[in-house]
Amino acid sequence: xxxxxxxxxxxxxxxxxxxxxxxxxxxxxxxxxxxxxxxxxxxxxxxxxxxxxxxxxxxxxxxxxxxxxxxxxxxxxxxxxxxxxxxxxxxxxxxxxxxxxxxxxxxxxxxxxxxxxxxxxxxxxxxxxxxxxxxxxxxxxxxxxxxxxxxxxxxxxxxxxxxxxxxxxxxxxxxxxxxxxxxxxxxxxxxxxxxxxxxxxxxxxxxxxxxxxxxxxxxxxxxxxxxxxxxxxxxxxxxxxxxxxxxxxxxxxxxxxxxxxxxxxxxxxxxxxxxxxxxxxxxxxxxxxxxxxxxxxxxxxxxxxxxxxxxxxxxxxxxxxxxxxxxxxxxxxxxxxxxxxxxxxxxxxxxxxxxxxxxxxxxxxxxxxxxxxxxxxxxxxxxx
Numbered sequence: 001x002x003x004x005x006x007x008x009x010x011x012x013x014x015x016x017x018x019x020x021x022x023x024x025x026x027x028x029x030x031x032x033x034x035x036x037x038x039x040x041x042x043x044x045x046x047x048x049x050x051x052x053x054x055x056x057x058x059x060x061x062x063x064x065x066x067x068x069x070x071x072x073x074x075x076x077x078x079x080x081x082x083x084x085x086x087x088x089x090x091x092x093x094x095x096x097x098x099x100x101x102x103x104x105x106x107x108x109x110x111x112x113x114x115x116x117x118x119x120x121x122x123x124x125x126x127x128x129x130x131x132x133x134x135x136x137x138x139x140x141x142x143x144x145x146x147x148x149x150x151x152x153x154x155x156x157x158x159x160x161x162x163x164x165x166x167x168x169x170x171x172x173x174x175x176x177x178x179x180x181x182x183x184x185x186x187x188x189x190x191x192x193x194x195x196x197x198x199x200x201x202x203x204x205x206x207x208x209x210x211x212x213x214x215x216x217x218x219x220x221x222x223x224x225x226x227x228x229x230x231x232x233x234x235x236x237x238x239x240x241x242x243x244x245x246x247x248x249x250x251x252x253x254x255x256x257x258x259x260x261x262x263x264x265x266x267x268x269x270x271x272x273x274x275x276x277x278x279x280x281x282x283x284x285x286x287x288x289x290x291x292x293x294x295x296x297x298x299x300x301x302x303x304x305x306x307x308x309x310x311x312x313x314x315x316x317x318x319x320x321x322x323x324x325x326x327x328x329x330x331x332x333x334x335x336x337x338x339x340x341x342x343x344x345x346x347x348x349x350x351x352x353x354x355x356x357x358x359x360x361x362x363x364x365x366x367x368x369x370x371x372x373x374x375x376x377x378x379x380x381x382x383x384x
Contacts, residue, residue, distance in 0.1 A: 006042045010035055010049070017059045021066030024083060028057035034071050036083070047086030052079050059102045063109045063126070070112055072100035078114040080129065090129035091356055095319055096120045097347050101143050107151040111168070115142025115156055123170055130354050133170035134321050137162060144186045148219070149203055157183030163207055165219070170321065178217075179209025193218060239267025251296050259284065273297055315374050319344060319353050327371055328364040332357065335367050 013030035020026075024045070025037045033049040034057055055074035062069055068089065072078040076097045080089040094100050098118035105112050105126065112126045119137040124130070140160030147154045153173070156164050161179040163186065164172055189204040205217040239247070244265050245257045259282055265273070273282075278290045317324045317337035326338040332352035336344075344353060345362050352359055 008035075008037065008042065010044065013056075016057065019061050019069075021062040021069075021083065023066065024062075026060045026062065026069055028060040028071055030056040032057060032073070034060055034069070034081070036069075036086070045086070050081055050086055052088060052091070053077065055099070058100065061104055063105045064107060065109055068105075068109070068126070070103045070105065072103040072114055074099040076100060076116070078103050078112070078124070080112075080126070092122075092124055092129060092131070093349065093351060093353075093356060094120060094122060095131065095134055095344070095353060097349065101141055102145045102156075104145040104147060104154070106147050106154070107149060113145050113147075113154055113156075115145055117141040119158065121145075121156055121166070121170070123166075123168065129356065131318055133168075134319070135166070135170040135172070137164055137175075140182070144183050144207075146187045146205065149188055149190060149192075155186055155188075155205060157186045157207060159183070161209060161211075163205075163217075178207050178215060179211045179213060181210035184208045184210060188219075239270065241266050243267060244270050253289075253293060253296070256282075256284070256289075256293070270297060271301060312377065314370070315377065324370070324374060327367040327374070329367045330364060331359045331361040335370055336364075338364060338366075 008027070011027065011029040011031050011033065015027055015029045018025060018027045023039055025039060025042070026034060028034045032053045032055060033051055036045045036048040036050070037043065038045060050071070053071065053073035053075050057071050057073045060069060060071045062083070067083055069081040069083050070078060071081065076094045076099060078092045078094070078100050081087070082089055092114070094114060094116045096116060096118050098116035098120060100114050100116050102115045103112060110126055111132065112124045113121060114124065115121045119140060119142060121135055121137070121142055122131060123133040125132045137156065137158050140158035140162065142156050143159055144157030145154060153165055153167055156166065157178070159182040161177050161182050162175055163178040163183065165174040167173055186205060186207040193202040193204060202218050202220050205219055207215050207217065241261055241264060244260055244267060248254060248257050248260060263282055275290060275294055278284045278293060284290050284293070311323050315323055317340055318334060319340040320337055322337070324335070324337045327335045328338045328341060329335050330341055330352065332355055334352065334354045336353070341364055350359050350362070351357060
């Protein structure tokens with residue numbers, strides 16, 4: 001049975017998006033506003049409509065807790081609102097200044113993704129309101145986004161029809177043409193597919209396109225992670241017992257899942273396993289199987305050692321997310337690549353890329369100390 005129970009007609013232009021929290025309904029429109037309604041009786045909350053954006057609002061979404069509402073607009077900003085009082089918590093400007101078409105919170109509310117018309121995608125820290133990582137797709141506008149339910153990955157969809165899988169370091173893990181005439185929406189199932197391989201979690205992803213098609217995809221968390229080169233040491237050390245089980249299955253060692261779980265082997269324990277502990281503690285009798293496990297563990301240890309050659313975060317420009325060649329200090333106290341910051345300011349942006357506060361000055365001072373540290377790190381790296 002389907003029954004219409006209410007009609008809302010407060011916007012005075014096309015309504016682009018709606019979103020539910022446990023107690024509220026949010027809507028946004030071409031009229032530059034966001035409106036909030038109580039679910040109990042669909043009356044508008046006292047502080048609605050929310051006004052800040054200077055152009056059309058394309059998307060709005062609640063954080064999982066419902067305490068924060070995000071909205072994004074043609075004006076190139078993503079705004080975070082306190083749903084208790086309608087106050088603005090943060091205004092986050094897309095680094096490129098391009099119209100922002102989509103925004104989504106991570107399942108744990110710690111991150112927010114914003115995708116823009118020029119193909120740039122930004123991962124924001126939703127607690128500090130600072131830019132964390134930035135990347136871009138080759139073609140088209142980003143119009144859709146969905147987080148993998150465990151929260152480690154997210155997918156974007158473009159107007160050119162490409163689906164792209166990203167990790168939390170903004171590394172592109174997978175990309176393919178999904179729809180010939182562009183993607184309009186995508187979303188993950190909230191629960192894993194039942195009856196999957198032991199120790200592996202598969203989630204369904206639905207993508208909708210302008211080709212009149214809806215496509216259903218199956219994505220495996222561990223299979224995606226297997227494509228990531230040089231996993232950081234702390235990632236492996238922080239593996240849970242389930243992560244270790246997933247790794248065993250991905251390496252063709254699914255017969256050992258129950259043994260490892262029975263002995264509570266997590267990431268730290270995994271890296272410390274030896275041929276003696278495999279035989280004496282885990283009671284793995286087959287010499288060939290023990291040898292295979294040790295080879296795979298040694299591969300993990302090798303990846304761990306690459307951590308020392310990774311670029312330190314303080315050497316990476318917050319705008320380009322690349323190693324700085326000519327670092328400068330801006331009036332916000334942060335260091336940036338000189339050319340990137342000059343381009344930022346030349347687009348008449350007088351706000352900090354990191355804090356979104358107005359810069360007290362546009363003077364850029366060479367950071368010679370940082371430059372020397374980068375040069376020294378490069379020299380040491382090349383000698384290894």
